Amino acid sequence: MKSSYQENFLTNLYATMFRIREFEEQVFELYKIGLMPGLAHLYIGEEAVATGACATLEDKDFIGSTHRGHGHLIARGADTKKMMAEILGKKDGYCKGKAGSMHIVTLDKGILGANGVVGGGIPIATGAAYMAKIKDTKQVTICFMGDSATNEGSFHESLNMAAAWDLPIVYVIENNLYGISVGLKRVTKVADLSERAKAYGMKGLSIDGNNVLKVYETVKEAVDYAREGNGPTLIECKTYRHKGHHVGDPGLEYRSREEEDEWKAKCPLICFKEALLKEKKTTKKAIADLETSIVQEIKEAVEFAKNSPYPDPSEAFEDIYS
Amino acid sequence: MTQDKFKEITYAQAVAEAIDEEMARDENVILMGEDVGIIGGNFKATVGLRDKYGDWRVKDSPISELGIVGLGVGAAITGLRPIIEIMFSDFMSLGMDQIANQAAKIRYMSGGQVKVPLTIRTTIGGGRSSAAQHSQSLQAWVAHIPGLKVVVPSTAAELKGLLKTAIRDDNPVIFMEHKMEYNKKYSVPVGEYTIPLGQANIVNEGDRLTIAATSSMVMRSLEAAQELAKDNIYVEVIDIRTLVPFDKQTIIDSVKKTGRLLIVDEGHLSFGVGAEIGMKVMEDVFYDLDYPMMRLGTEDVPFPFSPALEFPIIPDTKKIYQKSKEMARQ
Numbered sequence: 001m002k003s004s005y006q007e008n009f010l011t012n013l014y015a016t017m018f019r020i021r022e023f024e025e026q027v028f029e030l031y032k033i034g035l036m037p038g039l040a041h042l043y044i045g046e047e048a049v050a051t052g053a054c055a056t057l058e059d060k061d062f063i064g065s066t067h068r069g070h071g072h073l074i075a076r077g078a079d080t081k082k083m084m085a086e087i088l089g090k091k092d093g094y095c096k097g098k099a100g101s102m103h104i105v106t107l108d109k110g111i112l113g114a115n116g117v118v119g120g121g122i123p124i125a126t127g128a129a130y131m132a133k134i135k136d137t138k139q140v141t142i143c144f145m146g147d148s149a150t151n152e153g154s155f156h157e158s159l160n161m162a163a164a165w166d167l168p169i170v171y172v173i174e175n176n177l178y179g180i181s182v183g184l185k186r187v188t189k190v191a192d193l194s195e196r197a198k199a200y201g202m203k204g205l206s207i208d209g210n211n212v213l214k215v216y217e218t219v220k221e222a223v224d225y226a227r228e229g230n231g232p233t234l235i236e237c238k239t240y241r242h243k244g245h246h247v248g249d250p251g252l253e254y255r256s257r258e259e260e261d262e263w264k265a266k267c268p269l270i271c272f273k274e275a276l277l278k279e280k281k282t283t284k285k286a287i288a289d290l291e292t293s294i295v296q297e298i299k300e301a302v303e304f305a306k307n308s309p310y311p312d313p314s315e316a317f318e319d320i321y322s
Numbered sequence: 323m324t325q326d327k328f329k330e331i332t333y334a335q336a337v338a339e340a341i342d343e344e345m346a347r348d349e350n351v352i353l354m355g356e357d358v359g360i361i362g363g364n365f366k367a368t369v370g371l372r373d374k375y376g377d378w379r380v381k382d383s384p385i386s387e388l389g390i391v392g393l394g395v396g397a398a399i400t401g402l403r404p405i406i407e408i409m410f411s412d413f414m415s416l417g418m419d420q421i422a423n424q425a426a427k428i429r430y431m432s433g434g435q436v437k438v439p440l441t442i443r444t445t446i447g448g449g450r451s452s453a454a455q456h457s458q459s460l461q462a463w464v465a466h467i468p469g470l471k472v473v474v475p476s477t478a479a480e481l482k483g484l485l486k487t488a489i490r491d492d493n494p495v496i497f498m499e500h501k502m503e504y505n506k507k508y509s510v511p512v513g514e515y516t517i518p519l520g521q522a523n524i525v526n527e528g529d530r531l532t533i534a535a536t537s538s539m540v541m542r543s544l545e546a547a548q549e550l551a552k553d554n555i556y557v558e559v560i561d562i563r564t565l566v567p568f569d570k571q572t573i574i575d576s577v578k579k580t581g582r583l584l585i586v587d588e589g590h591l592s593f594g595v596g597a598e599i600g601m602k603v604m605e606d607v608f609y610d611l612d613y614p615m616m617r618l619g620t621e622d623v624p625f626p627f628s629p630a631l632e633f634p635i636i637p638d639t640k641k642i643y644q645k646s647k648e649m650a651r652q
């Protein structure tokens with residue numbers, strides 16, 4: 001850990017990861033008691049990726065998200081109350097109950113949107129980067145995607161254009177080894193997905209996605225590179241989802257308990273907390289206080305969501321056209 | 323259009339003029355597509371624009387329909403007003419996720435926070451032996467999706483006014499140009515004008531039969547109307563102009579007067595534009611009808627290559643004339 005890191009910066013990273021974890025645990029609870037309509041794809045286990053990556057951005061920048069998007073939005077500073085209300089289909093949600101977990105779209109905080117279509121957000125994020133390029137706004141876009149999205153045509157078409165035109169964008173792959181039940185190895189020959197960058201004339205890097213500082217440092221360099229007008233980078237973050245594909249999936253048939261245990265031992269929160277304590281960047285007491293306050297914040301988000309009314313049926317006919 | 327000065331230009335030139343005027347008016351308007359730049363488009367409809375506005379605003383893209391439509395969506399929601407060209411409407415299939423699931427839905431999913439000022443220009447129409455993959459008129463595909471607007475202009479004058487409005491619209495608009503029209507000359511008003519979306523246009527007045535048509539079928543219907551007039555059958559021809567939003571009232575008012583409705587659209591017949599328009603107006607005109615509503619469209623077969631096979635399956639002036647004559651019987 002670089003000695004130049006301020007304590008505040010480091011504890012903020014931990015706070016964001018913990019906020020995502022706690023938010024997701026509560027979403028799971030709401031699902032189990034039948035309060036959440038539909039499904040949600042939990043980010044538990046992958047918190048270091050969104051947290052490290054979004055910490056590199058300025059307020060004016062953009063992120064493109066995925067179906068597993070809660071972590072990206074929280075790391076970008078989205079309002080957990082409005083997120084939770086949206087996930088319950090309530091009127092006070094970010095999108096007035098029209099999006100749910102998988103499709104939250106809001107330009108608040110430069111969030112270009114979660115996306116229900118695997119790979120669907122990649123060209124859109126690339127378009128935001130095109131805007132920034134031709135308007136010379138110095139805005140950078142981070143485009144998150146799962147490992148499986150790299151097998152969609154949208155990945156190829158977008159990365160090719162971004163490289164050809166030196167667009168200010170950083171593509172961040174969250175390689176959690178699976179697309180639902182299908183192990184990446186069974187459908188993809190390359191072991192490091194960042195190798196694909198070469199095909200586009202782009203720099204590609206594969207890193208430990210459970211190490212929040214490693215993610216931060218790698219993405220930071222790519223974001224600076226993009227902001228200076230040098231073009232895109234592809235960064236593969238190796239990580240793992242602790243739960244099933246979505247809240248109803250026990251995730252038992254397609255992966256082994258040993259594999260799960262191995263990755264859970266590399267939990268990004270535990271590892272980072274231990275490192276912070278070991279290097280005396282914070283105290284047990286400070287961490288405990290932080291956690292208590294975040295637990296309280298998420299509790300309030302849940303209460304807010306529960307108390308928010310459902311939208312009126314007539315609202316289904318609103319917001320189609322501007 | 324209240325202009326009294328007109329000039330003769332081609333349909334392709336009308337496209338270029340509309341885009342040129344809008345690019346000059348608003349620096350956020352950009353054009354991207356395959357071959358739109360250096361050579362001015364596969365149909366020469368964007369000639370001169372790259373020279374005038376530069377490589378970033380008039381961008382030759384890779385052959386990536388999904389990528390460029392999606393790029394257009396992302397650029398639109400972050401402040402640009404992109405015009406994306408898909409060379410043939412048949413190739414909307416490659417970009418369909420971005421058209422139907424992204425462009426059409428993002429505003430709704432955002433609960434109205436986001437605007438998508440995106441125009442997707444594409445081409446429709448058979449008649450040049452382009453066979454099964456370059457001839458279809460796929461307006462029904464997109465008109466089916468809530469969140470998209472769909473424009474099917476007739477003449478160059480109509481095209482120009484409607485395209486300018488489409489570019490200024492804050493919603494995704496699918497703008498369908500008829501590829502057999504590009505080289506035809508039309509009389510186009512001199513100077514600035516726009517035509518609103520959602521207002522059908524009565525292009526010929528009559529009392530015996532209403533023909534509601536789209537795109538180049540408006541011109542074919544007018545030709546048929548001229549022939550029918552010689553037989554003392556006076557046909558009202560309505561240019562539908564836009565499928566979404568759809569102006570139902572103009573058709574209803576006309577059919578209440580004529581008692582007969584023929585719908586002509588070059589898309590395939592089944593589950594198509596004709597069927598939908600018929601049902602849309604049915605409940606208002608049923609008791610005014612003197613003859614069952616009829617429709618003409620392309621037969622339900624893939625477009626064949628040979629002219630000997632192709633022309634018989636597409637509606638034309640003669641078929642419109644014959645069908646009208648049959649319907650106009652007292």
Ligand SMILES: Cc1ncc(C[n+]2csc(CCOP(=O)(O)OP(=O)(O)O)c2C)c(N)n1
Nearest residue numbers: 068116117118146147148149176178179180
């Ligand atoms: C185009 C498309 N195909 C299939 C699906 C169904 N689906 C939802 S998530 C998913 C797996 C995605 O895997 P990955 O991109 O690795 O993301 P992860 O869920 O592992 O985070 C699939 C197949 C979809 N939503 N979109």
Ligand SMILES: [Mg+2]
Nearest residue numbers: 146147178179
């Ligand atoms: Mg995956």
